[in-house]
Amino acid sequence: MASNKPNKLAFLSMPAPASYVAGLGRGASGFTTRSDIGPAREGPSEEVIAEARRKRGEEEGGGGGADEPPEQFQDPDNEFGLFASGTYEADDEEADLIYDSVDRNMDARRRIRREARENEELAKHRAERPKLQQQFADLKRGLSAVTDEEWDSIPEVGNLTRRKRRREMYDRTYAVPDSIIVGDRSKTEYENALDPMQQESGGLETPLESGTLTNFVEIGQARDKILSLKLDQISGTANISGSQTSVDPKGYLTSLESVVLKTDAEIGDIKRARQLFDSLVKSNPKHAPGWIAAACLEEHAGRMVAARKTIKMGCDNCPKSEDIWLEAARLHNNQDAKVILANAVTHVGQSVKIWLAAADLEHEVTSKKPLEHIPNSVRLWKETVNLESSVVDARILLSRAVEVIPTSVELWLALARLETPERAKAVLNKARKAMPTSHEIWIAAGRLLEQDAYSDPDKPEADRNKLLEMVDKTIEAGVRELRRHQVLLTREQWMKEAEKCEEEGSPRTCEAIVKATVAMEVEEEDRLDTWVGDAESAEAKGKVGTARAVLAYALKVFPDKRDLWRRAAMLEKAHGTRESLDAILSRAVHHCPQAEVLWLMWAKEKWLTGDVPAAREVLEKAFIANPESEQIWLAAVKLEAENGEVGVARELLTRARMVADTARIWMKSAVFERQHGQISTALEILSAALTKFPKFPKLYMIQGQIYQDKKDYPTARASFSAGIKACPKEVTLWILASRLEEADGKSIKSRALLEKARQIIPANDQLWAEAVGVEERAGGATQAKAVLARGLQECPTSGTLWSLSIWAEPRPSRKSRSVDALKKSADDPVIICTVARLFWAERKIEKARQWFERAVKTNEDLGDTWAWWLKFERQHGTKEYQEEVVRRCIAAEPHHSPVWQSIAKDMKHAGKSTKDILEIVAQELR
Incomplete structure (x- = not known):
């Protein structure tokens, strides 16, 4: 049965289309094989291929070929091809706009980042390699202080080109004409005969261009006669209304000399x-400042009459302006000013300034009381009270003043100050009732109670304490009443009032204000930090009483804060007395018995005052509270050792090794025996300690140094090697081992150890x-510089290496090197000290002193900095400066720096x- 399915491979037996070219569909040119055409057959020509492509395009309905320009896809209105059938609508246009905006935003973001990166790279490059003008900017600014004499003393620049100069410029000679020689010879000769024409005229005559002669002698005589005539007329030869005027001719000439002549520019x-002011007053005649300015201009020009005329016109046009009346009074003499101010009172009778100016012109005190005209002026009442010479009269006036102006705090306070303490209390009570919203009245009441408490030195202590307690209660009541009347002063305002009270000599009132207001507006979790900040701020301002009051209140709230007690103790040590410091430390150890630092501070203060038994007693109490405290044991040993009790100190160390048994106590025991010459005992203690604490590096250091002092280099080397194996990260051990090899004459091994x-x-x-030091001591300066350069690459912010680098440079380039060092490590005290030494070398004394001050403030623990500063002051400073450096160094107690530690x-x-x-280190520094 035959199948009805179509044969999919039937097209293979069908003939190819007429326009078919193999491979054309995938973009290849047509080709043929030898099996198709046989040997030596040519392929299709270009015309055939082009025609085939054209026909293929028409058959497929493309409407165009491959030769169409690419711009067809850029114009949406003329687009054809794959999307030719689509319609370019508003949505498409909106999408294109959105894509364009996204592209622009992305480009802008990239541009911002790119520009930021470029600016950062440029700034970094300029910081590392600044321009020459930036390096010498400070020197350019310094040229502004160069005086004219210093400019003139600058020598001329010589020939620096190293070229041969032209001989003819210096060796060339010229022949001098005879006329110059004859003229020079006649310069010193004098004429001993007059010209015949001058003899006939009797004077010196100069011919003019017109041929006439000028007789200067006659002109001089005529001038003298005119001047003499004017002086005679002024001095009294002329009668004016039957009276003569007496004018001193010398005084007249002197007044003529005092006249200031103005230049043409000033006159212009x-x-x-003047034209501008004329226009101003004409356009706005009621503008008082314009009239005042116009009058001042005429005064400046020296035309006082015009100035007075102008200000009179101003007074007529602006009679209600007090400033114009005051200016008119200033431009007239005393008598005329009285008349002017009397006229001013009729127009501005309520002006306090007018009345005060009028009172200043009066010489009699009774004429200086304008209160009947302006009874509500506080300023007039104050001026009137100041005129009274009697306290009783002033008190009567102030009593009347507070009746007329009951809302003036100044008048109430002034009256209270003039009254007796008892009557002052009554005055302040009246003032409080009249002004219940005034905090000044409450503060004045507290200050009055404090003044009353200390007014009588023989007053019993109980009465004095009672009055001081009343100060606290008064301020607390005042804060409550003010809050009840909705008067809410901020916490900062109350602190300023407390500082003001301390400044005016009322410390107990200051303390009362702090107690009543320091906890206002503070969150519970922020109280401690806020109060510590308040105390530091007050201390920085010099308000020690306020700072003490803030810390006292904070200690009542936080009695178990040892740092707070320590801060209070430091405040008393810096600004208080020994008694106050002893009291604060006694309270501190009572509240914080486990705080070792407080016990040690108390014992040290007792020791510094010379009371050694009291210091021992403090340490005994500290032992009871802290029986295993390493610091207390060592403090007791130091106290006994430095007071000559060596046996007691040794016994204490023995007991400490049994009770506390810490590595530091064993180390201090070895050091103690070494200091007192017991070397064998020290080595025994070290051997026992190393078995207990094999990781404590200082034991190996002391053991190695003992053997090194005994010249036993192999044993010392073994000690340092054992220490390095046990503590490979301990820098000091490596350095000591290197110095041992260097002392033994083995510099190569020293370098190897450091490497x-x-x-x-x-x-x-x-x-x-x-x-670097090893290389310098070995004599290799070049190798030392190379090692230093490598070190700076690895540690670019090290102040020690930068300091070595600065001193390794020649003197002219040290300043630029120090600039680089400050940029890399600006806050390093070693660099700051180095810069101070550079200023010292340049004889810039004040700058060097400022930089030494800055160095010790940056780090007070560096002893070499203090020694350099003392050495500088010994050379350039006064005795006071030297004593100040020594005093501050003793207070700082430095412990570090290379030379300081070695000494x-x-x-x-x-x-x-x-x-x-300090003295020894200052002598050793080079």
């Missing part, structure tokens, strides 16, 4: 200003600085004070 400016240490402890500036830890200087160490 005055004329233009190994830098591999184990990378980026450590102390190791790099020690490596302080030397056995020869054991037991010396901070002052002695």
Whole structure:
């Protein structure tokens, strides 16, 4: 049965279309094979292929070929091809706009980031490599202070081109004409005969161009006669209404000399200003400042008559302006000013300034009381009270004043100050009732009670305390009443009032204000930080009483905060007395018995005052509260050792090793025995301590140094090696081991140790600085610079390395090097001290002193900085400056810096004070 399904492969036996070209559909050119055409048959020509493509396109209905330009897809109105049948609608246009806006936003965002990155790179480049004009900007600004004499003293620039100068410029000679020689010879000769024409005329005559002669002698005589005639007329030869005037001719000439002559430019400016003011007063005659300015212009021009005329016109046009009347009074003499001010009172009778100006012109006190005209002026009442010489009269006037003006706080307070304490209380009570919203009245009441408490030195202590308690109650009641009357002063305003009371000598009132208001507007969790900030701010302003009151209130709320007690103790130490400091420390250890630092501060203060038994008693109490405290044991040992009780100190150390048994106590025991010459005992203690604490590096350091002092280098080397193995991250051990090898004459091994240490402890500036020192001591300056450069690459912010780099530079380039160092490590005290030394070398004394001050403020623990400053003051400062540096160094008690530590830890200087160490270090510094 035949199948009806079509044969899918039947097209293979069908002939190809006439326009068919193999491979054309996938973009290839037509091709033929040898099996199709046989050997040496050419393919279809270009024309045939083009025609085939054209027919193929028409048959498929494309309406175009491959030769269409690509711009067809850019114009939606003329688009054809795949989407030619689609319609370009508003949605399509909106989508295109959205895509365009997204593209623009993306480009803008990338542009902002790109520009920011470029600006950051440019700023970094300019910071690392500034322009020459930026490096010398400070020098340019300094040229403004150069005086003319210094400019003139600058030598001329010589020939720096190293070229041969032309000989003819300096060796060329010229022949001088005879006329010059004859003229020079006749310069010093004098004529001893007059010209015949001058002899006939009797004077010096000069011929003019017109041929006439000028007789200067006659002109001079005529001028003298005219001047003499004018002086005679003024001095009294002429009668004026039957009376003569007496004028001193010398005084007249002197007055003529005092006349200021104005230049043409000034005269022109005055004329233009006069025109402007004329236009101003004509356009707006009721504008008083215009008349005042016009009168001042005439006064400046020296035309007082015109100025008075102008100000009179102003008074006529602006009679209600007090300023124009005052200006008119100023431009006239005393008598005329009285008349003017009397006229002013008729127009502005309520002006306080007019009445005060009129009172100033009066010489009699009884004429200076204009209160009947303006009884409500506080200023007039105050001026009137000041005129009274009697306290009784002033009190009567103030009593009347507060009746007339009951709302003036100043008048009430002035009256209270003039009354007795008892009557002053009554006055303040009346003032409080008259002004219940005034906080000044309540503060004045508190100050009055405090003044009454200390007015009588023989007053019993109970009465004095009762009055002081009344101060607190008065301020508290005042705060409550003000709050009840809706007068809500902020916490900052109350603190300012407290500071004002302290400044005016009322510390107890200040304390009462702080107690009543310091807790206002403060969240519970922020109280401690807020109060500490208030105390620091008050102390910075110099208001110690306010700071003390704030800390006292904070300690009542937080009695168990040891840091708060320590801050209060430091405040008393800096600004209080020994008694107040002792009281605060006694309370501190009572509330915080476990705070070792407070016990130590108390014992130290007792020791500094010379009361050693009291210091021992404090430490005994501290032992009871802290029986295993390492710091208290060591403080007791130090106290006994420095007071000559060596046996007691040794016994304390033995007991401490049994009770506390810490690595530091064992180390201090070894150091104690070493300081007192018991080397074998110290080595035994160290051996026992190393078995207990093998990871404590200072034990290995002390052991190695003892053997090094004994010249036992192999044993010392073994101690340092054991320490390095046990504590490979301890920098000081590596440095001591390196110095041991250097002392043994093995610089190569010293370098190797430091290189190994830098591999184990990378980026450590102390190791790099020690490596630089090894190279310098070995005599290799070039190698030292190379090592220093490598160290700066690894530690670019190290102040120690930058300081070495600055001093390694030649002197002219040290300043620019210091600028780079400050940019890399601006707040490093070593760099700041180095800059101060540079100013010292340049003899810039004040700048050097300022930079030394800045260095010690940055870090007070660096002893070398204090020593450099003292050395500087010894050379350029006064004795007061030197004593101030020593005093501040003793207060700071520095412990670090290379030279300071080497001197302080030397056995020869054991037991010396901070002052002695400072003196030795200042002598050792080079």
